[in-house]
Amino acid sequence: MRGRFEALAIPLMDPLYRTACSMTDRVTAEDLVQETLLHAFKAFDRFEPGSNFKAWVFRILFNSAMNLHRYxxxxxxxxxxxxxxxxxxxxxxxxxxxxxxxxxxxxxxxxxxxxxxxxxxxxxxxxxxxxxxxxxxxxxxxxxxxxxxxxxxxxxxxxxxxxxxxxxxxxxxxx
Amino acid sequence: MRCEEARLYVYAFHDGALTADKSVVIVEHVKGCDDCRAIYDAEIRLRTSAKTAYERVTLPPGVRERLLSRPKAGRKRMGVAAAAAGLLLALASVIAIVTRKKTPPPTAFDVALALDRTPSSDALRLQTNDDAAARAELDVYVRDRGARPCLHDLTKIGYVHRVGGVVRDLVPGQMHCWTRQEAPDGRVLTHVSVSAGLIPPGDLPPMGQTRIIERGGRTLLVMSGSGFV
Structure with missing residues (x-):
């Protein structure tokens, strides 16, 4: 499962980081990417194959941002x-x-x-x-x-x- | 399709938000209209140039490998309760009074480094900038929590100002309240809130009192307070 996840997630690391940088400073952006990947990996078994993985991960990014900053x-x-x-x-x-x-x-x-x-x-x-x-x-x-x-x-x-x-x-x- | 109508759809067209039929009509119009084509082309140039510049931002070297090698090792974060508790911890506010009128004001970094290179406070993990919008953000954050994380009353040093501090990344990974403003006589006041542990015990005045210290070539006025002063 990890290999499949990485194949999908690795190309999105820079886009996630860039988007996180548009929300916060670069140090926190790194943390956000890390938390996003962590949450995405944990929830990957709930991801529906064939649906939009990028949108799914970016949704997690924003949830992570909300959690990080306590809403x-x-x-x-x-x-x-x-x-x-x-x-x-x-x-x-x-x-x-x-x-x-x-x-x-x-x-x-x-x-x-x-x-x-x-x-x-x-x-x-x-x-x-x-x-x-x-x-x-x-x-x-x-x-x-x-x-x-x-x-x-x-x-x-x-x-x-x-x-x-x-x-x-x-x-x-x-x- | 008239030009006026075609120009309403510049963004929706490039966003891919139009139906196929509508897109075809627009393409047909733009093909035969130089003015509208210039507008549509300008939007393409803007998007292409901006995206190219935007994509220059990439994860710093080594970070990608670190993130992939430790997928389960999230950096420890404070919770709301911990943050709230942190806000109530005893803090000392350090106010640097800089009297140089014509030299550039000190940066937050200057102040932090003048104080100490190893700030240990983890009480504040908010992060924003020092512009009007960011102050508004902080105001909302403060209001929503019924607390005033960093509002400083400077009447004790001769100015009747309520200074809403903003929280900045003074040193990598450490957020502290920081603000600067120009006093009526032209002096620049800079203060930074740090944990009491950052100030050597000998420099820390009794609770509620002030003491002037010299540090890093600057004159600092240290106030001790419980919570945010």
């Missing part, structure tokens, strides 16, 4: 998401190609820097959706939130990111 993270995520929700101005539902052009070769690093400044709730859902490519339904299961919340939170994350990226371009008005 603080959940409350924090919901809280800071609500706090920002009312502050976001209306904007076009896409990023201006001009901004992408102007950021040029720094685009990737600029996105990461802008992400870092986002509230955790938005940063995490953006990472899971855009980088780890989970579907909205999978995100709802991983984060244990309604799918409507997934969509609205993701939309706001992107709105904040658009604002932040536009602000990095000299002379570019906010979208």
């Amino acid at each position: 603080r993270r959940v409350r924090v995520l919901l809280t800071d998401a609500g706090r920002i929700a009312e502050e976001l101005p209306e904007s076009k539902p896409y990023l201006s190609p001009q901004v992408v052009d102007d950021l040029g070769s720094n685009l990737g690093d600029d996105v990461l820097a802008a992400l870092k400044a986002l509230p955790a709730a938005y940063r995490v859902i953006f990472v899971l959706s855009t980088f780890e490519e989970f579907t909205y339904r999978e995100l709802a299961a991983i984060l244990d939130i309604p799918i409507g919340t997934v969509m609205s939170r993701l939309s706001r994350a992107r709105g904040l990111l658009r604002e932040a990226l536009a602000a990095r371009v000299p002379g570019e008005a906010p979208p």
Whole structure:
């Protein structure tokens, strides 16, 4: 069983670590990955072959994070998401190609820097959706939130990111 | 499909959240519309560049092997009760008063290292940063537990400030409350909460009192308190 588990889990170690880093510092992120793998291994006999192992393990990652922080993270995520929700101005539902052009070769690093400044709730859902490519339904299961919340939170994350990226371009008005 | 409608679906399209039929309609529109194609292409460039940069973060060398070789050896963590009990342990607050106005303020690391290289407190295992959002997080955490893990009343040293401390990773693996703020006269106050055991007994003032000590080239004001002062 261990061989089968490792075959599935090893490719996910870096993605788990990267996602954990979006939630906490790197030392704690290592701990989170370790706890996630430990819990996943213990529960592996309950994993249904053929279902989405990555989504299953990431769900464990978030449960581990909640346990590690004694449910603080959940409350924090919901809280800071609500706090920002009312502050976001209306904007076009896409990023201006001009901004992408102007950021040029720094685009990737600029996105990461802008992400870092986002509230955790938005940063995490953006990472899971855009980088780890989970579907909205999978995100709802991983984060244990309604799918409507997934969509609205993701939309706001992107709105904040658009604002932040536009602000990095000299002379570019906010979208 | 009109451009306005096509542009509503930029993210949903790239997220793979549209039906096949809708995706086909969008692809057809984008093929024949330069402006919309530029918008869709920009999103692809953003995702590709950002993902490439994001994936540069990998597990540090040796960690993967360590995690795989010890799948059952989870690092010991404090429970809620232990954390709560820890919060009630006798602590000493150390306040470093730095009077240099034009030099950079000390980092939390400076303060921690000036105090000692082996802090032993495990009372605080919260972790956050020192920005507004993180302070809000800490406020929520505190409120939800009916405790005030790190709210410092500095009236004793001449300032009527209630300072909400934030918890930082001062040294690897050790979290301590740390905060800094500028006083009205321009002085920078930095304090760090540590366990009483970190302060040599000779430097620790009687409970509820203060004592000024010199450590690491800095003037430190040490206050002793039970719980968080």
